[in-house]
Amino acid sequence: MKRKVLALLLAGAMACSVFAGCGGEKDSGNDSQKVQSDDAQKDETKDEEGQEPSGEETGDIVELNFYYSNSPVADQDRIMDKANEIIEKEIGVHLNLIPVDGAQYAEKMNLMINTGDDWDLCFTAHWMDFYNHTAKGAYADLTDLLPTLAPETYSRIPEGLWEGVKVDGKIVAVVNYQQWGAAQRKGFRVRSDIAEEVGFDWKQLEDKPTLEALEILGDFIGKALEAHPDMIGWETAQGGNLFKSDCLYWDMDAVGDTEVPGWIRLDDPKTVINQFETDEFMEFCKIMRDWYEKGYVRKDGATVTDTTPDRTAAKFVAELCYGWPDSIDFPGNADVAKMSMCTPENAPAVAVSTTRTIIPAGAGANAAVAVNANSKNIEKAVELIELLNTNDELYMLITQGEEGVDHVYDEEGNYSLVDGMYNFNYNEWQIGQSYSPTFTRALYNRNEAGEMAKESQGIVFEADKTADVSPLSGFVFNSEPVKTQIANCSAVIDEMLPSLCSGSIDPEENIPQFLERLESAGVNDIIAEKQAQIEAWMN
Amino acid sequence: MKKRNKAMRRKVPLKRQLPFYIMMAPGLLLIALLFYCPLPGILIAFKDFNPNDGILGSPWMDPWFKNFEFFFKSDTARIVTFNTIFYNILEMLLVTLGAVTLAILLNEVKGKVSSTIYKGAILLPTFLSWIVIQYILFALLSVDRGIINNSFGMDIAWYSDAGYWRFIMPLAYMWKNIGYYSVLYMAAIAGINTDYYEAAQLDGATKWQQIKKITLPLIKPTIIVLSLLWVGKLFNGGLGDWNAFFSLPNNSGALYRTTDVIDTYVYRSLRTLGDYGMSTAAGLYQSLMGLVLVFGANTVIKKVDPDSALF
């Protein structure tokens, strides 16, 4: 028996060595040929069905594969044929813009990078493996290429943002500067009609620390729910909470990935702390517990993945607000005058910002385009980035389709997308800079509201030039030495954080347990490693 | 038996064997290609893998077990290992028991229309993917909008109490798979010669005696083969049918104590790291456990009933 197993393993190993033995040969030997001939019939069908042209050069035209995340896009060929006419004429490149499903994107890019697959450009972000991939050297160094081959792309962006995409002083990705700006100032949004109804002075929230603001909001929500018992006070969901990615609400910033323990206070950037050990975390969870018991939040908040039905039905009394200027600085700012996913008619709102204005460390890599370090056409890829960022006609074509066909303007100048036609699903920020000084790279309503949106966004861009930059900008955490600990902490956090932050479990009892488990998972090693790397970086 | 084989082996000329080898060739090649060719990937578990050097060229981990550390150092390694084995064996027993019972009972339903309807109905869930079942389950168990809470006027937070899921998981698994397995067992029962039953009836055997003395012994090999394969397949690191465990609990942290299996735990731990070395290591650990279970089971079977042993 034993001998048989051994012999078979050997036979098996021999079979695979044909394929993996040297790893360099194009042909995997008889196996593949056999299968291919078995499948010859299907290959014919495949050709009929049409095949993505493989990255070979045809004449002078260079093929570039650009991966980004998007849901399936209807009618993509029509638009891309038109777009490629422009691109081929301008820089002699044929662009294959390849959408990968959002939920699969991180895994797919990770796989492609780890297997050395054929890609030229890709969307990347710090919340999506940017740091892991840069640590592996997957992205090309663009420091010298950008100023020469993409001058406008390079100069348009505030200097501070480039720090966010640098590793060891080298730029490894191009910032997709968005029409929303980069400087952040966060706050809260409340239903203005209900505030008026119950006599709530929302302006008092201004500049309040988050805990205090939440206390004030708690009173308001209580009154609001008395008057409207079918509403929900506050959104709780499994995916997001104030201690997952919103460091700014706590006047903190994350060292590396926001989900890994180890943040700093903006006032004391030299000391790495475990954000879950802070008083803020305990107090926040207590407030949430209180709200949970009073019925201000959904009972299943820890497990809800999709809150869109509640949002579109205008169920929430108050919510987080990432957009600014707020309703005090810029009265009538239409961007913030309605609750998320609602209309000003069914859920009028006012926003008030509470945090400082800052460009966080992750802002640069919040949305960026990287070039494959192994690509044969790195320079062409940078040229393509410049073209996408400067040719507004091309950019608008790809991101919005054709006017009159895919989107239309009504008599009042409001634009809308046409059902069932080409639809980029609002992913314009993944393939290039949606900002330009002339505001021609996003669809604005052709009326007063549209002009107002431009004006309010203009304020953010002014701020971008002068805003404080997080003291951590330019620091990249190398997670290699504490991978084991990060893996174990991630699992613990995933398990307990949503329940704590949605109030479904008692914080007094469970936070000590949570911290204990984090400790045995090695959280202290992570903090110490972050601390050491920060100190080395600062000196 | 062995002697006869040996005698035959010498006698059969290659020319007579050739047609069989021709027939087997595509299948063997497919198995070599799809299952054996990727095997060197197991080495990644011991390597500091980086794409530029490839699987063989990447440096070895130092110490060699470093990729395994994260799993064994975690406080949940024991729980998820237990869950993996527990659900694996429990579901195998439940589904086998249920499916054999259903197959025998269905065989007793003589009405053609009714038996067709029953078979069709119990097979339906097999066609659904787990993601659809996740939605169905959510529609049933949602706290505020769920059918169960609404119709019985209850307020049970199903997705927050891990205790319920020790029952919900196996139930859901049975619901989806029992139809599939009963069809397989029915095919086995249909293959039994009716003469046996006729003879038994002449001897005055009751239904129960017929089942015990004829049906069960004759489908025993099928039962053993399917069960052993089940154990092996589920432990096939990363490729086992753990989709149920990914989908059904709706990522609810409160349930992990009873719903986490090795695959889901590893997936969650490495989500932010995307480290293939560590995930391959965990997969290998899972495979080794499967290997031990299958060989163990096979040894037992060999002692009890040598003819049914897998190898």
Place this chain on the structure above:
Amino acid sequence: MKTGKFKISYAVIHILFILLALACIIPLLLVLGISLTDEKTLLAEGYHLIPRQFSTFAYKYVFAGATSVIRAYGVTIFVTAVGTVLHLLFMSMLAYGLTREEVTARNKLALFVYLPVLFNGGMIPTYMMMTKYLHLKNTLTVLILIYLASVTNVLIMKNFFRSIPNSLLESARIDGSGEIRTFFKIVLPLSKPSLASIGLFVAIAYWNDWTTCSLYIETPKLQTLQYLLQSLMNNIRYLQQNASASRSMEFAIAELPNEGARMATCILAVGPIILLYPFLQKYFESGLTIGAVKE
């Protein structure tokens, strides 16, 4: 007395199966019900089997992007049909060879076939093989190839072939039939029930597969139905989790179809199998009764 007892036990069996059948059918009807319920009612009143407020909006929505759904049907049906036939052909030939005593190396080969049940090399080598060496990205071939072999099915078939009486094959040989001819003319027809039941489940595996599509298919032309479904179901969570990355995300989330539309897609994905099932089952049944092997 005896007949009375008999009847009671039959009644019990029928009641048991009626309950089981209901337990299996009702959840699917629930999905149908949700897909036909008005979205607002769904929110206000929760899930119900029978729509409180009937609406076909969800289906209209899904079919607004009709070209992609119809094309996905085409791809899925083609892959399922070709894949199932080839799978049955290759695996049954292999299983048959493994049962023949003439094949002297059959025990060794059998172990070679069984061992992979326990190990797999993981995603990286498989992906490399498919893309770098076989160049199968964006082909129908990869969607078919990936499920062409199954150890489980070889074993099930092997068990079945073993029960075919040797005398039958001997007499064919004496009549001068070649081994391959014997296999196709005598063995395969006898194995209809086994092949039908295995074939059904191979078909389901192909039909429900979406991971292969998500890894290897990059052109919308070759996307499968389950991939579209999966994409609808999964993207919401992903978008909500990362909503702070760009304010455009909020618009993107609003673009996603609502619950009703997702349910409608579920129905469209399982619908064909359910409609086809009565016909399949007929064939299935006849295979079971006619083809069953008597030893």
